[in-house]
Amino acid sequence: MITQRRVLLVDDDRGFTGMLKLSLETSANFRVRVENDPSRAVEAALDFRPDLILLDVIMHGKEGGEVAVEMHDCPELKRVPMIFLTATVTKLEVEEQKGGRIGGRRFVAKPIDLDELVRIIEENLNGNPA
Amino acid sequence: MTDRSSDRLPVNFHQPLKILVVEDSPVDSRLLESMITKELRPALLRAANSLAGAFECFAKEEFDAVILDLNVPDSHGEETILRLVEKNPAVAVVVNTSFQDEEAGVKALGLGAQDFLIKGAYDARALRKAIYFALERKRLNTRLVEAGEELKRTRDRLVEAERMKIAGGLATGVAHEIKNPLSIILYGVTYLEKTLRDKDDTVNYVLDNIREALGRADMIVKDLLDFVSVSRLSRRVTSPAALAGKVVGMLRLQMEEKKISVRVALQDAPAVRVDPDRVIQVLLNVVLNAWHATPPGGQIVFHAETLGPREAASLVPGTSPGDWPAPLYAVLHIDDTGTGIPADKLGEVFDPFFTTRRSAGGIGMGLAVCRNIMESHQGRIVLANRTEGGARASLFFPMEGATEENFPARGEDGQTNKGRCA
Secondary structure: OOOOEEEEEEOOOHHHHHHHHHHHHHHOOEEEEEEOOHHHHHHHHHHHOOOEEEEOOOOOOOOHHHHHHHHHHOOOOOOOOEEEEEOOOOHHHHHHOHHHEEOOEEEEEOOOOHHHHHHHHHHHHHHOOO | OOOHHHOOOOOOOOOOOEEEEEOOOHHHHHHHHHHHHHHHOOOEEEEEOOHHHHHHHHHHOOOOEEEEEOOEOOEOOHHHHHHHHHHOOOOEEEEEEOHHHHHHHHHHHOOOOOEEEEOOOOOHHHHHHHHHHHHHHHHHHHHHHHHHHHHHHHHHHHHHHHHHHHHHHHHHHHHHHHHHHHHHHHHHHHHHHHHHOOOOHHHHHHHHHHHHHHHHHHHHHHHHHHHHOOOOOOOEEEOHHHHHHHHHHHOHHHHHHOOOEEEEEOOOOOOEEEOHHHHHHHHHHHHHHHHHHOOOOOEEEEEEEEEOHHHHHHHOOOOOHHHOOOOOEEEEEEEEOOOOOOHHHOOOOOOOOOOOOHHHOOOOOHHHHHHHHHHHOOOEEEEEEOOOOOEEEEEEEEOOOOOOOOOOOEOOOOOEOOOOOO
């Protein structure tokens, strides 16, 4: 049996997280936990133990970059692959970068097709087994 | 005739002039002519006894200054100076008026004359001074007009830059805010498609429509962001022929479908340092516009030439050589045999949100983005109607540091352009 991969989704837009969780869980074999409050993202990650974290950049209260640093400082989480899912960059800007990385981080531009997002999640899971 | 418009030095009082005397009284005319000959030693002296006669002289020769009697058989008073200046705006005019009519002389100064004389009240020295002073005033006035025009052009450019900065800021903010809701709709419709597709024709119809609308909204946001984010370019030395080849390849099917033949005559076009992806974006826009405008069986032709600032300025209305700072420009022309651009629309085609295909879903960002891309390359894009019909899009790329040795510029005919760009 293929084990269900666990994805933590940190984004303060409830409409977006609800819809993405529904899509990822029904169309792909993922278990998704949503955290809409960025200041509780580390807590949620320690509790959920995700295989991968999807992180928004511009959020109320705390920016995605800060959350990423907190995760990295936490020994239990520092090896969990992380993908920034953001509307602040365009697809072109992401494509211009090698492997869609900006400053060593994997970026994905919103809006992104579900199939493409699933492909990128799987790539990053395989490259970084949890 | 001396080119006074570009003269930056005061008039030389010993320079021999070309002078025309317009005077219907033979006595006054002879008196003037003899004074001028003795005192000024002119390079050319002609006399006419009517305004029509004066125009005949101007048709044959150029003059630096005119001594003008306001009352000649075929014209009287103000009308005389107005008609003369309208036809010959560059010439310096000294009005010669009778002593009862000093008022008319003063008035003539406001109508385009540079000085006036009162008949019988001047000698040869005063005449000489009047003519040379008139020339100097004309020169200063011309410079003032040129400076005013330059000021207006600069102001227009600044206003435009400010406008685009505001539009850019707005576009980025709006685009960002729209992308989140777009994502929600995208995942929502993806989910509905997976669960409901093919269960009901109406559901399929609704899903297709939402998908299509979503694609359009995403495209608008992308165009808006493209429009404001062209400042970062990754430039490479690139051959225009390769870029055009790529674009033609992308559009091959559309061209075949409409039976439009495409000719790329760029084998001799000089290489340019550009961001190839961005230039392809410009070419795609331009060629797709040409495709839309060209009826079946038509033709689209790419060709190139190399131009200096002077030639570029003469080709692009509203620009002077000073607006073309690079020593040479590689120019790519894309000609079509389409319907051309309505003359009253030529000034607007590069404005954001201008489109002639609104009903077909055009949002009018294409050419605005193209202009931005070309300007970020320190180049230009120009659209014009060809005299033989159809439109021509011209892309000007600066060849920085180009000299004729390291850029053996060649035109389409294979002739070197050596020596053409002084």
